[in-house]
Amino acid sequence: MPGHYGKPTIYDLLAKLSVSETTITQLNAATKNTAIDPTNVDFWAGIITVSRAIDESRTYGHGLPIPETGTIHTETIANGENATITPTGPSEVWYVQNLDLDGCQAAFKNDDGASVITVASANSMLPFYLSAQMGLMLVNGSGSEQTPSITYFKVSL
Numbered sequence: 001m002p003g004h005y006g007k008p009t010i011y012d013l014l015a016k017l018s019v020s021e022t023t024i025t026q027l028n029a030a031t032k033n034t035a036i037d038p039t040n041v042d043f044w045a046g047i048i049t050v051s052r053a054i055d056e057s058r059t060y061g062h063g064l065p066i067p068e069t070g071t072i073h074t075e076t077i078a079n080g081e082n083a084t085i086t087p088t089g090p091s092e093v094w095y096v097q098n099l100d101l102d103g104c105q106a107a108f109k110n111d112d113g114a115s116v117i118t119v120a121s122a123n124s125m126l127p128f129y130l131s132a133q134m135g136l137m138l139v140n141g142s143g144s145e146q147t148p149s150i151t152y153f154k155v156s157l
Contacts, residue, residue, distance in 0.1 A: 010046035065153030074149040077140040086135030094130040098151035103142035109135050
């Protein structure tokens with residue numbers, strides 16, 4: 001449905017997407033070629049409304065950890081194997097506060113499969129964030145099965 005000046009609205013551009021499906025990238029792409037002038041006031045009002053709805057539905061005030069989402073995640077990894085810990089939702093972000101490597105090495109691994117091995121000391125890494133695009137790969141070359149773990153809070157759903 002066209003807006004006040006017959007131009008498409010943000011609702012037209014993001015039609016049929018739920019708030020949980022809409023990404024900030026999509027919202028930013030919809031605004032990219034829009035001029036800031038009086039004829040676009042309705043369009044920008046819609047963007048602000050959608051942006052606030054996304055923010056309010058996915059995060060706790062001021063970027064704080066979402067209290068009820070704190071958890072400990074443990075992986076059991078055989079010798080010579082690895083495991084990657086990655087948030088499951090496309091906009092989910094974890095704030096990792098503690099890491100027990102249990103004899104493993106850690107690497108950050110992006111969604112393209114590229115990774116970079118970090119130091120073997122967990123204390124030098126903390127705290128850090130994980131997302132669907134950047135996970136934590138744990139590599140076990142210790143000679144026996146290991147059970148590394150992380151403690152995290154979600155900061156975005």
